[in-house]
Amino acid sequence: MNEHGIVAVLGAGMAGAAAARRLAEAGFRVRVFDKGRGVGGRMATRRVGEMQFDHGAQFMRARGPAFAAELGRWTRLGIVAPWAGSDRHVGVPGMTEPVRALLSDLPVSSATTVVRLRRQGARWHLEDAAGTVHGPFDAVAITFPAPQVTTLLEASGVALPGVRRATYAPCWSLMVATETRPRDVLVQPRTDPIGLIAHDSAKPGRPAGSRLTVHATPAWSRGHLEAPREAVIAALLGAAEDVLGATLRPSHAEAHRWRYAQVETALEQPCLYDPDLRLGAGGDWCLGARIEAAYDSGQALARCLLADLGRPA
Numbered sequence: 001m002n003e004h005g006i007v008a009v010l011g012a013g014m015a016g017a018a019a020a021r022r023l024a025e026a027g028f029r030v031r032v033f034d035k036g037r038g039v040g041g042r043m044a045t046r047r048v049g050e051m052q053f054d055h056g057a058q059f060m061r062a063r064g065p066a067f068a069a070e071l072g073r074w075t076r077l078g079i080v081a082p083w084a085g086s087d088r089h090v091g092v093p094g095m096t097e098p099v100r101a102l103l104s105d106l107p108v109s110s111a112t113t114v115v116r117l118r119r120q121g122a123r124w125h126l127e128d129a130a131g132t133v134h135g136p137f138d139a140v141a142i143t144f145p146a147p148q149v150t151t152l153l154e155a156s157g158v159a160l161p162g163v164r165r166a167t168y169a170p171c172w173s174l175m176v177a178t179e180t181r182p183r184d185v186l187v188q189p190r191t192d193p194i195g196l197i198a199h200d201s202a203k204p205g206r207p208a209g210s211r212l213t214v215h216a217t218p219a220w221s222r223g224h225l226e227a228p229r230e231a232v233i234a235a236l237l238g239a240a241e242d243v244l245g246a247t248l249r250p251s252h253a254e255a256h257r258w259r260y261a262q263v264e265t266a267l268e269q270p271c272l273y274d275p276d277l278r279l280g281a282g283g284d285w286c287l288g289a290r291i292e293a294a295y296d297s298g299q300a301l302a303r304c305l306l307a308d309l310g311r312p313a
């Protein structure tokens with residue numbers, strides 16, 4: 001262990017990646033854990049043969065200076081590019097790319113679902129779903145969606161007051177490969193059932209072809225949360241054709257359900273941190289339904305840890 005100690009960052013979405021990068025830059029050892037096969041969380045890119053779809057977040061925008069500076073840096077690196085006007089930016093070649101870059105030289109344990117935290121003396125061990133125990137760690141930073149943070153804390157017999165206040169809306173996401181090229185690269189009717197239709201393959205650096213991502217509205221997604229996948233595909237396809245005024249005749253159509261998609265109620269504080277436990281949590285649910293909010297929360301969580309880990313346990 002180096003003199004600064006080692007921190008477990010749970011979750012490899014934008015919040016976890018921002019926290020891990022900041023801690024590593026300050027000289028801490030970090031180890032990142034995620035239950036997914038890759039990194040990115042809801043900044044997700046699905047590959048199907050030669051095709052790819054951003055089936056989670058579609059684009060990012062900066063309101064504050066910190067994320068604006070990052071977008072500028074990523075743009076200069078060529079891993080982010082403007083798309084569809086109004087300061088919208090996308091990852092290149094997929095939305096996952098900025099998270100990948102933040103985590104590039106850091107140790108990430110993928111396909112590792114953390115199910116319990118155990119405090120032993122002043123240090124933490126993590127137990128994963130396969131029963132493997134990882135650690136010890138001097139501190140733990142959790143960056144899952146709030147309901148999943150609650151599940152982990154309850155299983156571990158610890159609390160971070162406030163997590164339960166945050167709520168999410170679900171989102172059904174439809175991925176379609178079609179010969180049809182829509183006139184607009186982005187339409188956002190926000191009228192049930194369609195929230196948004198993005199011409200995914202018109203984003204910069206994407207493989208050739210015509211591919212659309214269709215997101216259902218929060219209300220429709222909630223009302224159809226347990227609906228059969230085939231019924232969701234049929235309903236969203238028909239509604240997308242109505243919105244676009246075109247027949248899609250898909251060569252490929254699949255749907256993904258995001259149970260925790262968009263923050264509806266945010267905490268409106270940057271992160272939660274308990275210095276006695278050396279345990280913190282952050283994510284978009286702290287500040288709002290945006291990638292920038294996840295980034296800012298991850299940075300804030302890292303700052304709490306940095307301020308605290310300087311003092312004796």
Ligand SMILES: Cc1cc2nc3c(=O)[nH]c(=O)nc-3n(C[C@H](O)[C@H](O)[C@H](O)COP(=O)(O)OP(=O)(O)OC[C@H]3O[C@@H](n4cnc5c(N)ncnc54)[C@H](O)[C@@H]3O)c2cc1C
Binds near residue numbers: 036039113258
């Ligand atoms: C369909 C959709 C569309 C969106 N559109 C936009 C958009 O256009 N613009 C925008 O700014 N934002 C958008 N968002 C929101 C944006 O994606 C999020 O705000 C942001 O990506 C959240 O990052 P995060 O790090 O807080 O959480 P996440 O990205 O959810 O990362 C959390 C990570 O924790 C992992 N995890 C959870 N439980 C465990 C466990 N027990 N063990 C290990 N790992 C675990 C997950 O696998 C995940 O990788 C959209 C989201 C969705 C779903």
